[in-house]
Amino acid sequence: MTSRPTLVLIATGGTIAAATTSSTDTTGYVAGTLPAEALLAAVPAIGEVADMRVEQLFNMDSRDMGPAHWVALAQRTRAVLDDPDVAGVVITHGTDTLEESAAFLDATLSPEKPVVLTGAIRPATALSADGPVNLYDAVRVAAQPASAGRGVLVCFGGRIFAAAGVRKADTTATNAFQAPPGGVVGQTDPVRYFAPPAARPDPLPLPESADRLPRVDILYVAAGSPPEALDHAVASGARGIVLALPGNGSVPEAWREPVARAVAAGVPVVRASRVGAGPVTPDADDAELGTLPAGDRPPSAMRVLLMLVLAQAEESAP
Ligand code: SIN
Numbered sequence: 001m002t003s004r005p006t007l008v009l010i011a012t013g014g015t016i017a018a019a020t021t022s023s024t025d026t027t028g029y030v031a032g033t034l035p036a037e038a039l040l041a042a043v044p045a046i047g048e049v050a051d052m053r054v055e056q057l058f059n060m061d062s063r064d065m066g067p068a069h070w071v072a073l074a075q076r077t078r079a080v081l082d083d084p085d086v087a088g089v090v091i092t093h094g095t096d097t098l099e100e101s102a103a104f105l106d107a108t109l110s111p112e113k114p115v116v117l118t119g120a121i122r123p124a125t126a127l128s129a130d131g132p133v134n135l136y137d138a139v140r141v142a143a144q145p146a147s148a149g150r151g152v153l154v155c156f157g158g159r160i161f162a163a164a165g166v167r168k169a170d171t172t173a174t175n176a177f178q179a180p181p182g183g184v185v186g187q188t189d190p191v192r193y194f195a196p197p198a199a200r201p202d203p204l205p206l207p208e209s210a211d212r213l214p215r216v217d218i219l220y221v222a223a224g225s226p227p228e229a230l231d232h233a234v235a236s237g238a239r240g241i242v243l244a245l246p247g248n249g250s251v252p253e254a255w256r257e258p259v260a261r262a263v264a265a266g267v268p269v270v271r272a273s274r275v276g277a278g279p280v281t282p283d284a285d286d287a288e289l290g291t292l293p294a295g296d297r298p299p300s301a302m303r304v305l306l307m308l309v310l311a312q313a314e315e316s317a318p
Contacts, residue, residue, distance in 0.1 A: 005087035005143050007050040008080045011036030012073065012101075013060040014094030016120035016131035027172075029123040031061035031094055039092060042124065043132045050087075050143045055080070062094025062101070067210035067307070070104040074206050077105060081113050088114035088142035092135065095119040095176055098154065099167050103301035106152040106163035107308050108206040114147035117154045117163070121174050130157070130174040137188040149197040150185060160186035160193070167298040169276060178277065180296035204308040205315065214239035214310040216303045220274060221245045221252065230258040234267050240306040242270045244299040249273050249280035249291075256289060263290035270306060272299040 011017065013032025017039060020029040036054045040046060057076055058069065077089055089111075093101055102117050109115065118138035120131030138155040141147050152163035157175035162185050169178040186193040207213055217238040219229050223246070233241060241262060245251060249271030251259060259269050272294035273280050280294045294302045 102163035
C-alpha cells in the first residue's frame with residue numbers, strides 16, 4: 001500500500017474557478033464561481049498523488065483582493081500548515097493579482113512544508129482550459145518533499161517559480177508568468193528543481209489585521225508625467241511610495257524635488273521600473289535623494305514588501 005501525502009487546497013477563486021456557456025469563449029466569464037470541489041473533480045488523477053482536503057476561503061475575482069485578503073490567506077495558510085497531518089498547501093488564485101498574494105505569503109511565512117499557488121488564464125469550460133493541468137502540476141509539486149524549504153512557490157504553465165519577483169507578464173497567454181533570472185526554480189514534467197534551496201531571509205511579522213498595514217501607493221511615471229502626483233499621494237495619506245519609473249528606475253528631473261521632499265518627510269520612496277523585466281540597480285540618486293532601488297521586484301511586489309516593512313517599523317517604534 002502506498003501512502004499519499006495529505007494536502008490542503010485553499011481555493012480563492014479566479015479564472016481557474018470560472019465557467020461560461022460556450023467552450024470557445026476564453027474571455028467572457030465571471031471569475032470565481034465554481035467551488036473548490038469542482039476543480040478537484042475535474043482532475044481525478046490528483047487522487048493518485050495526494051489525499052486532498054478542501055477549504056473555500058474566498059471565491060472571487062482577484063482584482064478585488066487587497067490587504068485584508070492577503071492577511072486572511074496568510075493566517076489560514078499558516079494555521080493549516082501547523083497541522084502535523086498536513087504535508088503541504090495548494091492555493092488556487094486569480095492570476096491578475098497573484099503576484100501580490102504570492103509576495104505577501106512569501107514575505108510573512110517561512111514554511112517548512114510546500115506552499116504552491118496556481119491559477120489559470122482560461123476558464124474551466126474552455127476547450128483549451130489550462131486550469132486542470134495547472135492544478136494537477138501544483139498538487140504534484142506540493143506533494144514533493146523536495147519542494148519544502150524553498151519559500152512560497154508559484155506553479156504555472158509547466159514551470160515552478162519562486163514567489164519573490166514573479167509577475168504576470170502576458171494578459172492572455174497560458175504561460176503568463178515571468179520571473180527574474182534564477183526565479184524559475186524548476187519544472188513539472190517531471191517535477192524537478194534546477195538547484196538546491198537557497199538560504200532565505202527571516203520572515204516579516206504577519207500583521208493581525210490589515211489595519212496594521214500602512215498605505216503605500218504605486219505611481220506610474222510616464223514621459224512628462226506631472227510630479228504633483230507624488231505630493232498629492234503623500235498629502236492624501238500614503239506612507240510609502242513606489243515609483244514605476246522609466247528604464248532602470250530613472251527619476252526624471254522634474255520629480256527630483258518632490259521625491260526628496262517625500263523622503264525628508266519620512267515617506268520612503270522606492271525606485272522600481274515600468275519596463276517589466278530586468279533589475280533596478282542602485283545609483284547615485286539613492287545617495288542624493290534617499291531613494292531605494294527595487295532590485296528584481298516588480299512594483300506590485302515592492303509595494304507589498306514596503307507595507308510589511310513599514311508595519312514592522314511601526315510595531316517596534318517606542
Ligand atoms: C482573476 O484574477 O481573478 C481573474 C483573471 C484570472 O484569474 O486570470
